[in-house]
Amino acid sequence: MPRSPRARSGELGEILATELVEEHLEFEVPVRRLRYKDGREMALRGDDFVGLKLDAQQTLHFLKGESKSRANLANATISEAREALSRDDGRPTATSLLFVADRLMEGEGERRQMGRLIRNEVSSRAAPPGRTSHMLFTLSGNATPQALLDDLAAADLVRPHLSAHLRIEDHQAFIQACYERALALGND
Numbered sequence: 001m002p003r004s005p006r007a008r009s010g011e012l013g014e015i016l017a018t019e020l021v022e023e024h025l026e027f028e029v030p031v032r033r034l035r036y037k038d039g040r041e042m043a044l045r046g047d048d049f050v051g052l053k054l055d056a057q058q059t060l061h062f063l064k065g066e067s068k069s070r071a072n073l074a075n076a077t078i079s080e081a082r083e084a085l086s087r088d089d090g091r092p093t094a095t096s097l098l099f100v101a102d103r104l105m106e107g108e109g110e111r112r113q114m115g116r117l118i119r120n121e122v123s124s125r126a127a128p129p130g131r132t133s134h135m136l137f138t139l140s141g142n143a144t145p146q147a148l149l150d151d152l153a154a155a156d157l158v159r160p161h162l163s164a165h166l167r168i169e170d171h172q173a174f175i176q177a178c179y180e181r182a183l184a185l186g187n188d
Contacts, residue, residue, distance in 0.1 A: 001179060008175050009139075013069030017137035019047050020164060025135075027051030029064045030114065047084075047094030051135075052114065060117050062127060064092045065135040071171045073140035075147040082151055085134045090159060092132065094166040097122050133160040141171035 002008050028036040029051050030116045051063030066081040087093070097118050104115030121127050134155070138148060155161040168174045 001065065001182060008179050009069040012175050012178060013067040013137065013139045014048050016139060016166060017065055017067040020137065021051050021063065023061050027053045031100045046093045050092050050096050050100055060121060062092050063135055064132055064134045065137060067137045069139040071141045073138050073145055078147045078151050078156065081136050088180055090129055090132055091127055129158040135162040138165045140167060141169055143167055
């Protein structure tokens with residue numbers, strides 16, 4: 001587990017975002033990318049989280065997600081997140097998709113089939129904006145900044161956009177407590 005407060009904050013944001021997606025949206029996040037990090041303080045390249053779903057016609061849809069966790073969420077952080085979501089024509093990065101596909105291809109059955117579908121999408125760059133939704137998840141100690149609401153209102157109309165803000169007033173203490181409890185679990 002990471003030691004620095006910044007890395008812990010970022011990872012906890014990604015974990016909470018992933019859980020929110022699976023509990024409240026129609027997307028699945030089949031690979032928890034943080035399990036595959038090279039080092040405890042290193043961030044993985046690519047999108048913070050990638051959600052997937054198949055529609056009734058078995059067409060693959062994506063959720064490209066960006067997570068930001070700050071004690072005090074500011075406008076610059078929200079702009080940085082929107083820039084990340086807009087990269088690669090708004091599609092999930094090939095790096096992220098291939099990472100997910102490779103992990104799924106290690107399995108069998110439906111997981112392996114989903115991995116194959118993802119690889120096909122990457123090779124043809126076929127995913128149009130209408131099949132890629134964007135989600136910006138923020139975790140902070142301050143109330144939802146107006147900039148987050150403005151960002152969502154100004155988002156392009158070619159794809160669905162979602163924003164979620166989780167306010168935890170004692171942001172830093174909460175993160176520290178989460179990691180202390182997680183570390184204690186490893187000592188049992």
